[in-house]
Amino acid sequence: MTPDYYLILAAVLFTIGAVGVLVRRNAIVVFMCVELMLNAANLTLVTFARINGSLDGQIMAFFVMVVAAAEVVIGLAIIMSIFRSRRSASVDDANLLKY
Amino acid sequence: MDSITYAPATGALSSMWLLVAIPALSATVLLLLGRRADKWGHWLGVASVLASFVLGVTYFLQLRGIDGTGNKSLSVDLFEFIHIGDLNVSVGLLFDPLTAVFVLLITGVGFLIHLYAVGYMSHDPGRRRFFAYFNLFVAAMLLLVLGDNYVMLYAGWEGVGLASYLLISFWSDRPAAATAGKKAFLINRVGDVGFALAIFLMFATFGTTNYADVFNGVLASEAGQTVSAGVLLAMGLLLLLGACGKSGQFPLQTWLPDAMEGPTPVSALIHAATMVTAGVYMIARSQVIFNANETAQTVVVSIGALTLLIGCVIGCAKDGIKRVLAYSTVSQIGYMFLAVGLGGGAYALGIIHLLAHGFFKAGLFLGAGSVMHGMKDQEDIRRFGGLWKYMRITWATFGLGYLAIIGIPPLSGFFTKDPIILAAFNREGWTGWLFGSAALLGAGLTAFYMTRLFVLTFHGRPRWQKEGEGGAHAASATDAHGAHADAHGAAIARTEDGRDIQHPHESPWIMTVPLMLLAVGSVAAGWLMSTSVVDWLTPVFGEHEEGHAHLTHTQVTIATVAVTVLGVALGYLLFRGGTSLVEQPARTHLVRAARNNLYADRFNELVFELPGRLLTRALVWVDNRGVDGIVNGLAAAFGGGSGRLRRLQTGYVRTYALSILSGAFLIVAALLAVRLG
Amino acid sequence: MNDIQLPAIDYAALLPMLIVFGAACVGILVEAFAPRGWRFVIQVSLTIGGLVAGLVAIIVNRDLEITTIGGAVTVDGPGLFLQGAIIILGIVSLGLIAERRLERGGPFVAEAAHAANSDGDKRQEREPGATEVFPLTLFAIAGMMLFCVSGDLLTMFVALEVFSLPLYLLCGLARRRRLISQEAALKYFLLGAFASAFFLYGVALLYGYAGTVSLTGIREGVLQSEQSGILLAAGLALLAIGLLFKAAAVPFHVWTPDVYQGAPTPVTALMAACTKAAAFGGLLRVFNVAFETTAWDWQPVLATVAILTMVVGSILAVAQTDIKRLLAYSSVANAGYLLVGVVSLNGAVGSSLFYLIAYGFSVLGAFAMVTLVRDSEGEATHLSRWAGLGKGSPLFSALFTFLMLGFAGIPLTSGFTSKFALFSSAWDSDQSVLVIVGVLSSVVLAFPYLKVVVLLWLNPPGEETPTVSVPSMLTRAVIFAGVAVTFVLGVAPSFLLDIVADAGPFLAK
């Protein structure tokens, strides 16, 4: 099995994530889609590490995971605080700032 | 022409930065001290300009002391302003004969007008602020003429624009003043774009913005064809765009008449004598660039000729005393553009006309201010008449200015305008006839509308007395008045009933003394200028070469004087009996009483006025709708486009994400296309 | 397994960042252990002390040019300059963050998680605000510093997140108008995370292309790689998107107006000055070091983005009715001008750096003045409320007018010198089209600034004109710094231009 398929899978995941950000309304789900995109990037990194025969890509994946986790925590905190104020986690309801 | 070098300044001249620093310092002090300086601030303002004037005279004398062969262009490098990569702009000043005459004009006339303003603004609560801006203007204007590179010129350029904007909207509670200020600023910015691009182009072509290096580059390229003619043309036209914006030339002229909403000393100093001539200065200073490209010169001449005619014709149609003078300024600057566009010896002619104009136009504006001061800020010449009995000094000085501007010998306008007309006629080819005729026609029109202005204001039946015909007049007078009276807040109450205007009075000495001095200047300067100043300017513009001649000097002089006299006669005949007010008298016996005049009027109307009026109306329409329309339309387009685009910012995160994703998609696609295509 | 080569670490080169990170960690310990009443004083002195120490370390390092920790960090002239710029601008904006006189307890709230207008929220209304903002600011600043000297894309990504995450939080901590503050935080966070995912995917593709993520490695990889050019193009594009998002370039600017308006004004100021410097530091480094050799490919694309940014930013600024939104769009337009510098590559690095400093100080001054106009609801940012302020508060209005004139690029202000320097070096690098568009758009952009000036001086005051509050020395110092630098750089910019010129090009070895 060639590693290329992993690359294609990653690209598909990335696209699904990007589209998900656009079409979902729940902030948590939107955020999960972003995580999907990050993980697609991770998969790409690891695959290229395999193709290139170097470890760098895998180490990078570690860093990305940690950063992503930190992002999750920050994101959850923000979403939670906005949910407590508005009783809604829909991104479409956060619409006071415009024009 | 040989290459251009500037000698380092020595002696007193090495301190020429003081010229700019003194008024700038005074402006800072006045602004920073705030109300604490209210009592004496105006005298500080006057003193700083006087100090600059004295310095200017000192420098002038030093420059004169250099004998014939010595380098009369002295520069001093103060400090490095911007140095990045190849770009090196220093704060450097240049004092050469051209600068010298400008410095004397700015500080001399500026001093007189400052003095006048002490009286004129005496009732205004914002007098200190006014003087601060006024000093700021003088500093910026001096920087403009003293700079030894285009960036300095640009800095002064923007500075005078800013001061002009502040001063036009000085009485900011008047909507008209605020609008006029905004308009002036915006139209000037349009011109500034041209100027800025010209500077970038210069830098890209010659790697410098110093006058000497740029000019030498142009000269070298003429010899070696290193710089394409297109680049030089673009440079010239971009500079010209800037000059047109600042000097109120076609098609950017509309802001200048509106700028009269500012206090009269401002109109006199900034919008007549000095700032609006900055465009002429720039073109004269950049003569090397314009000389190198004939097309650019032709464009300058055409714009000058066109503008001078537009200004004259519209001037005939306006009734506000300052409006007429404003259009006459537009038209006179047209003459100057015409002159500097002609090139060669005509540069000096443009400059001397500029100087003469500085004197008589400042005098005329101050005279107009004096009239308005005595007439409780009435501005409509149809409501004046017979004022000569009440304000003799104003009448006499205004009269001298009037004779000077229309070019009656031996006053200054004759000596300066006449050679320009001659030079225009003697341009090569058929264009010489065209531009010459335009200039000649302009002279006639100038005589006509200035006569109208003068006669209506000072002679004939007084039309400001109410004589019981009542309400309508008083009300409309108050209306016209109300918009202009805020400066003299106290005056409003007294003129509410329109009665007080029955006693016009002469202005105080502090206003009349400058008037008299300026009148002396208008009378005496002409002859002086046409000889010695032209010689004085020779080191800058080179020797005047006699070109080929369509007409001789005598022929042109006779033609000019004839046309002028014709204009005066026509104006006098038409308007000696006054003019109708907008509000036609309702009572029939008044109509009957006027009948004798009426036939004459109708005849005049058919034969002389109607075609003229149609043309005038058309031009006024173009002026208001055309250019203004484009400016306003552009503004509206930006505003509307902005308002509509704004709606794209829906506030929905998902729309934003869509924008980002689409942008991402486009960028990826574009890069792939570039990479693979 | 072979022995692992331990990377050489030049601690001197890292010292500025270590100091700031260290101060931030100490700040957290202070939060944990110091008594409540003391925290504010300790935090402010610790933060300022840390930043000043960092600045001193940078000045000591000024001639350093080194790549260290196995290529992760490249300390060079422009990098050090950017670090210094970020620290200085950070110190100045700290004056706004620490201001406690304008609003009882400061502009931040103790516990932002309380629902707006709930009982808990009312209780904390009069309490002093969270002092966690200081370590958060320090982390953000340290992240920005690292971002500017990253030698590889992974470090850059980590630094990007390190400075973004605290900013997301800071955005949501406003004491007043909590709902829009939280909304700003949510929008900034979701879109920021979205953009950083693009960035990361770009990094991954470039890794696949060049086999390394170090900037110099990619530069060499461009010449040698056997991989498909698609990987390079797509990777470069996605990478650029992440950077352009932070720089607020059209069409990635969409978050800017909302977040600038919703965030507490001190944070907006921090973002407008420091984040902009960091984002452009990153952009300049990436394009000058890694992709200089492929400039022909990306220059037209980036030039288009620059044109779009200048045009859209300036046109949209015209119709704004809120001063913070207006400044946001002006910041978008200014991003466009800076992009002109990026497109011009090495020729314009120096003038871009200068522009960042000049713009940073002006914008800090402007936002500092925005915090002063208040009514009972907090800051009154709607422009209609500013009408006629010149009557009652001439000094305020005069200073604000000066800053507006600076933004409009009138000579004798830094707005003129910086634009002039930037545009002339861009013109020199044959980007004349961009310069023309830039000059034209700056004319359009003069309208909104002028509108504000007219509003201040010429319009009659409204029914309830807000008052201009008297701030403490901190905000005064910020305003003074903003106005003074705007003036000094407008009159005598050469000293800074010399420094910028000495910084030289980015280290590309």
Place this chain on the structure above:
Amino acid sequence: MSLSQWVPLVVLFTLATLFALFSVTIAPYIGPRRYNKAKLEAYECGIEPTPTPPGGSRFPVKFYLTAMLFIIFDIEIVFLYPWAVAFDSLGMFGFVEMLLFIVTVFVAYTYVWRRGGLDWD
């Protein structure tokens, strides 16, 4: 890697963007806006999540806080694995660096501990 393999990807990306563009633009116009409880639930599976506390449908915020703290401290461990694997070759240098790393994590931990993040009540 050959170029042809990427073509489907580009096509997919195009289609996906077009689809997203289409659905986002069109949805407000044709889509009905009937929110129901299930739609607004966090995981949108269509069925109600099982145990909801009586009197309200939300978990106490403490659960979220604990979850967040767990995530952040848990994930730091990821750095310990490669260190442990290469411990021998890294030697003292690696040990010191890792100590420093743990100290920074510990700083965060003290903050959480002192500010009551670990207390349930």
